[in-house]
Amino acid sequence: MKQIDGGVTAASGFLAAGAAAGIKYHDKTRKDMALVYSKVPAKVAGTFTTNVVKAAPVKRDIHIIKTEETIQAVVINSGIANTCTSKEGELLNEEMAGYTAKQLNLPIEKVLTASTGVIGCQLPIDRVKLGIEKLVPLLEDTKEAGKMAAESIITTDTYKKECAVELEIEGKRVVIGGMAKGSGMIHPNMATMISIVTTDCNISKEMLQKAASADIEDSFHMISVDRDTSTNDTFLLLANGMAENSYIDEEGTAFKAFCEGLRLVTKTLAKLMAQDGEGATKLLEVEVVHAGTKEEAKVLAKSVITSNLVKTAVFGSDANWGRILCALGYAGIEFNPETIELYIQGDGKSLKLYENGMATGYSEKEATEILSANKVHVMADMKMGKEKATAWGCDLSYDYVKINGDYRS
Known part of the structure; x- marks a missing residue:
């Protein structure tokens, strides 16, 4: 695998496209719609926000995934969440799906939003x-088309988020590729994210869903930016079988x-989201080792x-290990x-801050230098067992308040 x-x-x-439809009220020229399309019907699996308040597209997608074996297209808009929009919002979401289906000559139930x-x-x-009329003629299977789609779904993100891998399954080349958006309102139980992952693997819907549901526990469920769980979180996994590997049904x-x-794809996307947290200057990676259980x-x-x-200590490059110990303690x-x-x-540098119930006598200057890196890794050795887990977040800067203080203005 590589x-x-x-x-x-x-x-x-798989084909994709991105375009500007003028949906974003503060910037009518910015790309704000994307389309992902499979040449053949693709098995579909997904996981969604656990927030009681769910967006109209989330509710529709959950229903479609439960009732349909395959879909062929996903249409996405950024700028407006279509959440807390009552029956009108549901009807408009249905119209968005229906118009996309019409342009692609598909049944409406084969289009997710x-x-x-x-x-x-x-x-x-x-x-x-x-926007849909612009997107359909632009559909291509090129890297550039995928990049345009990834750029079109971002909101406060500062960069696109993509990843792809190739692997061999029983002598056949199989590819898995994906894109994601997410920068704020990110917290475990999904995150404020839209992520579409595509694969040409030949796999059953049941096993695809099993893979998706298990995967998020160590990827999208292990990131946080601001402790807010969004209303629109969507992770869709599409498999069209075109790699022609032996059918995976067990x-x-x-x-x-x-x-x-x-x-590999989802962990990469998850870390990109954590690193791009609103106002963030550093990726914060926390590894807990020798815990009693995986869940612990x-x-x-x-x-x-x-x-x-x-998070604020990391922003200030302050080795305030007492805050880490406190967070573990509660x-x-x-x-x-x-x-x-x-x-x-x-x-590339490592420093032990705490052992035997007290500080180690480390150099504050050296600690500050380490914490000034773009990626800060914290390891807590619990001395309790053999299990481990890693979570990803970011520092908390002044800009987080600036960004969210005028998000709608």
């Missing part, structure tokens, strides 16, 4: 339709290989990345603070 250049168009038979942006605004359906070597490839390791790691005091997991060890790593 990572390759590309995104949603990397796998055989996704929206991201401001909550409470109705979709400007005339602009949406014009667990085994082939399924394991597919899951490993999927994990996850809880402890996520407790540290979600601590505002830890996670709800029993441990002995006298035996654990804390380390920080960055730019």
Whole structure:
């Protein structure tokens, strides 16, 4: 298995496009609609926000995935979330799907939708339709087309997020590629994200859903920017079978290989989202090792990345290890603070901050240099067992408040 250049168009038979439809109220020239299309029907799986408040496209997609074996297209808009828009919003979402289906000569139930942006605004359906009319002729299977789609779904993101891998399954080349958006309102239980992952793997819908549901536990569920879980979180996984590998309909070597490839794609996308947190200057990676159970390791790691005091200390390059220890302590997991060890790593350097219940006598200057890296790694050795987990977040800067203070203005 190896990572390759590309995104949603990397796998055989998938086309994509991005265009400006004028939906974003503050910038009518910015690309704000994307379309992903499979030449042949693709098996579909998905996971969605756990927020009780769900966007119109989320509710429709959940229904479609439960009732349809395959789909062929996903149309996405950014700028308006189509959340808390009542029956009118649901009808407009249906119209968005229907118009896309008409342009592609597909049944409406073969088109999924996704929206991201401001909550409470109705979709400007005339602009949406014009956007769809622009998108369909632009559909291509090139890297550039995939890039355009990835750029078109972002909101406060500062860059596109793509990843693709190729692997061999029983002698056949299989490709998995994806794109994602997400920068704020990111918290475990999905995140504020739209992620579309495509693959040419020949796999059953049941196994595809099994892979998707298991995968997010170590990828999209392990990131946080601001402790807010969005209303529009959508992860869609499409498989069109064009790699022509032997049909995967049960667990085994082939399924394991597919899951490993999927994990590389989603973990990469997850880390890109954490690193691009609104106003962020650093990626914060927290690894918990030698925990008693896998779940305990996850809880402890996520407790540290979600601590505002830890995040601000990382922003200021301040080795305030007491904040890390405190975040571990209120996670709800029993441990002995006298035996654990804390380390920080960055730019190839490592430093132990805490052991035997007290500071190690480390150099504050050296600690500041390590914490000034673009990627800061914190490791907590719990001395309790053999399990481990890693979570990803970011620092908390002044710009986070600026961005969210005038998000609608």
